[in-house]
Amino acid sequence: MPSQSGIYHEDYASDMQLRPTTMQRIRQIAIVAAVLLMPFILGSNELRIVNQVLIAAVGAVGLNILTGYTGQISLGQGAFLAIGAYGCGLMMAFFNVPWPIALLLGASITAIIGGFFGLPSLRLKGLYLAVATLSAQVIVEWVIKRWDPIDGELDGRTTDALNIPSNLLVNWQWVDANRWLATVGIVILIGAVLWVTWRLQSNFQRDRFMAYRYLLYVVVGLIVVFLSGLIVILQTPMLSLQDVFTEDWRLNGNEYAFYCFAMPVTILVIMAATNLFRTHIGRAFIAIRDQDIAAEVMGVNIFRYKVLSFMVSSFIVGLAGGMLALHSTAISFERFTIEVSIEYLAMIIIGGLGSVSGSVYGAAFIVILPELLRTLGRTIAGTDPASLSQFNRILPFAQQGVFGAAILITLIVESGGIRKIWQNTKDYFRLWPFEY
C-alpha cells in the first residue's frame, strides 16, 4: 500500500504498518460503525443478502489467494466449497459435533483435499492446471450424488440433499454441564477473540493510545449491539443470557444470529489474508505468479509454495462452504456446480485480481446485483399478474446479461477491477483540482 508523501517513518515497524494515514483510520472507524449498525438499519430480508455477501466474500478471498495472488487458475471452487459444506454438515448431522468445531474440521479437510488437487501444479501451468482442478469438480459431484450415506431425507423420501441440523449461536447444552466453568470459559473465549483481533490489528502496535481506543470501540460496539439487539428483537427489557440464546437464535433461521457469527469470521479472514501478503510466504506466492523462474532461482521452492497456496486457499474456501451449510436447512449439489466456480472467478476479476479488498467488492457486486435487478423489475412490473409473469420469464436472462456485461466492461475499461477504479477515483480527488 503506497504511503502518502510527507509522512516520515522513524523505524521499520512504523513504516511497515498497514494503514498509516488519518484518512484511512477514519475510514476504518466508518467501517466498524457500519458493521455494528447494519443489523439495526436493515430488515431480515436485506440482512439475508448481507450474509450471502459475507459468505461469498470469504470464498472470494480464498480463491483470490490462489488465482489472483499465486496465479494458479482454479475451476474447482465449487468443489472446494462443497467439501467444506458437506464436511461441516456431516460432522454435525451424524456425529453431533458442535458447529464451531465442525466448521473448522470441514475447512481443514478442504485444505488437505485442496492440497492434493494442487499436486498437478508440479507439472501443469495455466489452462492445463485449470482443467486439472476441473477434475475436482467432477469427482466431488460424482461422490455426492452416488454416495448413499450422505443422502438426506425430504418428506420421508431420500434425496441427494443433506439436511443440516439447526444450530444455536450459543448452545447451552454444551455449556450446562458446569455453569460456572462455562461462564469462565465464555469470558476467556470472548477475551481470546478480542485479543486475537487486536493482535491482528498490528498496525496499532506503535500507537498504544489508538489501540486502546480501538479496543474500546469494539467492546462498546459489541455491548451496544447485543443489548439493543435484544431489546429491539425480543422487545422485552432485560433477560438472562440463557433466555436470549433460545430457539430463535438458530444460525439457519435467524439472519441476525448468523450475522453475529459471519461478520467476525469474515473480518478475521480478511485480516489474516492481508497479513499473509505482508510476509515472505505471501511474497513468494506473488513472485511465483510474476516470474516463476526468477522466484525459483531466488530460493523459493515453487512446488511447495504452490501446494501451500492451494491449502491456504482451500482452507478459507472450505470455511465459506461451512458457513454456507450453517446458513442452510439443507445442502445439495446444485449449489456447488461449475457455474458457481465461474461465478467466483467473475467476483475476483470484477473486484480485482490479487487484492483482498477487491475480493470483497466483487463478492458484494455479484451477490447484490441480481437482487437489485429483481427488486427493480418488480417495481416496474407492478402487481399486474400478466406483466409479473412476463417479468419472471425475463429476469434470469437479464441477470445473466448484466453479469456478462459487467465482466466485459471490467476487462475492457479497467482490468484492475473495482478496487483499482476506487483507487483511481481517490487519487483523482486527492490531487483535485490539479492533475499532477
Next chain:
Amino acid sequence: MVFSRFERPYEDNPAPRHALSVENVSLRFGGVKALSDVSLDVQPREIFAIIGPNGAGKTSLLNCICGLYHPQEGRILYGDVNLVQTPPHRLAHLGIARAFQNIELFTHMTVQDNLMLGRHIHMKKNILDALLYWGRGQREEIEHRRFVEHVIDLLEIQHIRKQLVGSLAYGLQKRVELGRALCINPGLILLDEPMAGMNVEEKKDIVRYVLDINEEWGVTIVLIEHDMGVVMDISDRVAVLDFGILIGLGTPDEVRNNPTVIQAYLGEEGG
C-alpha cells in the same frame, strides 16, 4: 545499529565462498551445440568475466550453473556440491545469486518487496505466524527489512523504494535486479549483462557497485558483459566463448593478445 555504506551487514552469516569449477560441460539443444566441452574455474573473491559474440552460449552456461539447463555431459562443482544435480531453488541456499539478462523482476511488487523476496531463504517463520503477523512473524519481517534497507543504501535507490517495479525506467530495474540478488547475501553472484543498454553515467555507477560488492563484501563475481572497456578494466580473469567453444581464458592482457580471440572478434567484425 549503523553500518557504513559498504560494510557487509552483520548478524546474517555470509555464505561461505567456494571455488566454482566447470568441468567438460557440453549442452545441446537438438542439433544446436550451445556449449562444447567447456572447462573453467572461478576462484573465491575473483571478478571473472565471460565474453563472446551474441549466441556464443554465455547465458546458457549460467543457466547450467543455476540448474535451469541440464548439460548432457560434464559437471559443475561449487565447493563439493555438483550443481548439475541441484534443483534451482537450492542455489540460493548454497549462497549463489543471479541477476538475469532480460530483467526478470516481480513487476507487480514494490522495489522493497522485490528485495525482501531476496531475503526469502533466510526467513523461517511458518504459515500461522504469517496469518497472525504478530510476535515472531512480525519481528522477522522487521529484521530482514533492515538488511534490505542496507542494500537500498548501497545501490542508492532510496527514492524508489515504494514504487512498483514495473513502472521504473530500464536502468533502475537493472539496479533493482542486482539488489535482489545481493539480498541473498551471496558468496557468488552471477551477473548477466548488468550494464546492457545503459548510458555511460549509469554504467559507471554499476561498475562502482560491482567493485564495492567484490571488495567490501568479498563476493565472488561472474560477469557477462559486452563492453570490452569495462571488462578489461575490472576483471581479474576473462573467459572467451565462441559458438559454445572456450577459445580463450586468462588475465585481460593475455586474452587481449590471444590470436584465436583476435581472430574470432575480427572475423565477426569483418563478416
